[in-house]
Amino acid sequence: TGVKDPVYLPTGQLTAFYSKHHGDRLVRLETSGVPTYAQPYRMGGIEPNKKVAVLDVVATAGETAVFVHAINRSFDQALEVTIDLPGFRTRDGAVHHLAQGRLNDLPKEGEPQQIGYESTRRISGPAQPLVVMLPERSVSCVEIPLAR
Secondary structure (H helix, E strand, O other), X not given: OOOXXXXXXXXXXXXXXXXXXXXXXXXXXXXOOOOEEXXXXXXXXXXXXXXXXXXXXXXXXXXXXXXXXXXXXXXXXXXXXXXXXXXXXXXXXXXXXXXXXXXXXXXXXXXXXXXXXEEEEEEOOOOOOEEEEEOOOEEEEEEEEEOO
């Protein structure tokens, strides 16, 4: 009817977010000290799991940067992470692309219809190791520039 402007649903919004911030090669990574929690819910034939990582992390690289993608599944705790890239020559600084959103589909007065919103902030200082705070209930992409 054209009464409301079109908006992305959450899945489409995060697909667009990832499409803007990624490299063309998967980077092998190792994690340590990642907290876990018990996930007690059954979905159809999928059994509950006693140990689910609070962080889901993947890394990609392109010609100009390494991209570290992280989902912080904690609903109430920001997590500080350290990113170390020993196989890469990096430049100092990084960019933290962040996607966050509401917990429900209905916006309050004055909020946009779209559930999620994106922000970007610069991180100054040495790139290796790089310490980044991942807010609760968020999807992050940390873009670390490569030296040429």
